[in-house]
Amino acid sequence: MVHHYYFLNEIFSALGLGHFAHKYQHVVHSWFVMLIMIIGAFFLARGIQMFPRKGQNFLEIIVDGLENFMVEITGPEGRAFFPYIATIFLYIFVSNLIGLIPGFFSPTANYNTTLSIAICTFVLTHVIGIKFHGAKYIKHFLGPSLALAPLVFVIEMIGHLARVMSLSIRLFGNIFGKETIIGMLFGLAGLFLAPLPMLFLGVLVSFIQAVVFMLLSIVYFSIAMEEAH
Amino acid sequence: MSKKSVIGISSVVLVLGMASLAMAEEGSAQAAGMWSIFGIAIASGFGIAIAAFGTGIGMGYAVNGALQGTARNPEAGGKIMTNMIIGLALIEALCIYTLLICLLLSGKIPNMGPMVDAIVKSIGG
Numbered sequence: 001m002v003h004h005y006y007f008l009n010e011i012f013s014a015l016g017l018g019h020f021a022h023k024y025q026h027v028v029h030s031w032f033v034m035l036i037m038i039i040g041a042f043f044l045a046r047g048i049q050m051f052p053r054k055g056q057n058f059l060e061i062i063v064d065g066l067e068n069f070m071v072e073i074t075g076p077e078g079r080a081f082f083p084y085i086a087t088i089f090l091y092i093f094v095s096n097l098i099g100l101i102p103g104f105f106s107p108t109a110n111y112n113t114t115l116s117i118a119i120c121t122f123v124l125t126h127v128i129g130i131k132f133h134g135a136k137y138i139k140h141f142l143g144p145s146l147a148l149a150p151l152v153f154v155i156e157m158i159g160h161l162a163r164v165m166s167l168s169i170r171l172f173g174n175i176f177g178k179e180t181i182i183g184m185l186f187g188l189a190g191l192f193l194a195p196l197p198m199l200f201l202g203v204l205v206s207f208i209q210a211v212v213f214m215l216l217s218i219v220y221f222s223i224a225m226e227e228a229h
Numbered sequence: 230m231s232k233k234s235v236i237g238i239s240s241v242v243l244v245l246g247m248a249s250l251a252m253a254e255e256g257s258a259q260a261a262g263m264w265s266i267f268g269i270a271i272a273s274g275f276g277i278a279i280a281a282f283g284t285g286i287g288m289g290y291a292v293n294g295a296l297q298g299t300a301r302n303p304e305a306g307g308k309i310m311t312n313m314i315i316g317l318a319l320i321e322a323l324c325i326y327t328l329l330i331c332l333l334l335s336g337k338i339p340n341m342g343p344m345v346d347a348i349v350k351s352i353g354g
Binding site: 177209 | 314315318319321322325326328329
């Protein structure tokens with residue numbers, strides 16, 4: 001098995017927690033991503049003014065773009081869930097990107113991270129459905145007529161579980177494959193400038209997978225919010 | 230080459246190949262292990278190939294639709310391309326599911342060195 005060299009593992013080894021850092025690489029690196037996002041947000045959003053300067057401008061473009069993207073699909077009542085959607089997008093995007101830097105590991109290249117994010121989305125979908133429709137949310141699962149209700153209920157349950165699985169495996173597969181291929185190409189030690197096309201593709205894949213995860217979460221929320229068919 | 234001769238030659242090759250595998254029998258457990266390793270190796274190779282074949286065709290349809298839509302209405306090009314990229318990511322996920330299964334399977338093939346040495350020794354080389 002290839003032994004990777006990670007900066008955070010070295011830092012934790014200096015503190016005496018090397019074994020913990022090696023066993024739970026994805027947890028340690030996701031803490032690092034959280035630290036980056038919190039510190040970045042703190043510094044970029046300090047001193048909010050009416051006419052935005054550089055840092056605030058950058059964040060405003062991102063947040064505004066995401067909000068328009070979301071409201072276009074869910075309608076105006078979806079604005080309350082925008083913080084969760086934006087967090088998902090930024091967390092997944094930054095997590096995917098730090099895997100491209102030598103010495104760091106993408107937390108999303110481990111199935112545990114992606115499964116946890118997918119389960120959060122799944123739980124929030126049902127919370128939204130119950131909040132908007134109350135006890136009548138069950139009508140979403142019963143289908144058009146009452147006679148077919150048991151069969152349609154089973155099929156809908158399987159469909160919902162398949163959503164969790166597809167969200168998590170799609171993100172995990174893409175990022176794990178990217179990391180593996182880039183790891184193998186680094187082994188060529190720069191022959192023919194080998195890693196460069198894969199690194200470029202890696203940036204593209206990181207962004208697109210974050211967008212697709214966010215888009216599917218938005219679509220599931222809007223399905224739970226609308227009237228049953 | 231006529232169709233009959235292709236079938237004939239390939240069946241001869243297959244029978245000879247399977248005969249050499251059967252000669253490696255050192256006990257029923259070993260023979261069963263040999264067949265399962267054979268099956269795993271073939272499945273992990275062909276599985277991803279078939280999945281990539283279907284994915285390529287599906288993505289071809291998606292890009293075809295996007296290009297035709299852009300050709301009819303060049304101003305909507307940006308929105309069409311955004312939707313095309315999202316569609317491609319969703320189609321590609323199906324190939325990724327198969328890739329994960331194939332990686333899992335190919336990790337289950339044990340180290341073939343000792344087994345190959347045992348086969349060669351049993352044949353008498």
